[in-house]
Amino acid sequence: MPVSKIITRSPCAISNVLEILGDRWTLLVVRDMLFYGKHEFKEFLASPESIATNILTERLQRLSFADIIDDIAHPDNKSRKLYYLTNKGKALLPILIEMVIWAEEYLPESEIMKPIQKALKQDAEGAKLKVISRLEKWEDEYLPKKKRA
């Protein structure tokens, strides 16, 4: 779907959420940023799901357009873009956390998330705070104050 078509067409909130996020690749990019500390195009490309470059480009545009991510130039190399989650993007964490919890129960064969699943079981709020605090640590290092909410 072209970026320009991200509009809220339905009177239903869930439908409008899915209009933005209802696509596997879009949420995988959000996952990479929330859980795996990724910020760069080439890092998203390296994920095990092997997203194609044209799809990745389009999904990053969609996410920017929806105000879920933003980007800045890398301080050491202006030609490298650093993507980061806005507050609206970070607020997607509970949705992905519930997916992780559901997967633990119903798709138990997923190895890579086991540490997060264990942490969620022991202390769900603590595990969420840890994710957010890692993102904020990155922001402290890379984002100029005016870019922060």
Next chain:
Amino acid sequence: MPVSKIITRSPCAISNVLEILGDRWTLLVVRDMLFYGKHEFKEFLASPESIATNILTERLQRLSFADIIDDIAHPDNKSRKLYYLTNKGKALLPILIEMVIWAEEYLPESEIMKPIQKALKQDAEGAKLKVISRLEKWEDEYLPKKKRA
């Protein structure tokens, strides 16, 4: 994607969840069943997003294949199928609830979910129980005991 291709290809739990659910239409059918008490093909077709019949057919197959929904014949008319959520399907409720909560904050123009959003704010656990208890009431009426977990 053909139904036969629903496989867990990634070592990541979220990726595997999205392999099943990472598609707007799939989650809209789950939404229709969780929040709007829909059980029949023609009811899903009547949703405001105007899903095409071939897409709906394929998504219902995917959901059955993934053990998220099951179906029985309508007691009054054997040619009518009644679809219902399995326990695995009902367990998706927290994911959709988090979408509703996110939408209230970031997509406030969605009218139709306002009563659910209000109920969630007043008593989140109570609102979830209400959804599940409506589903169970339907099951009491339509599902033979052997079909129930």
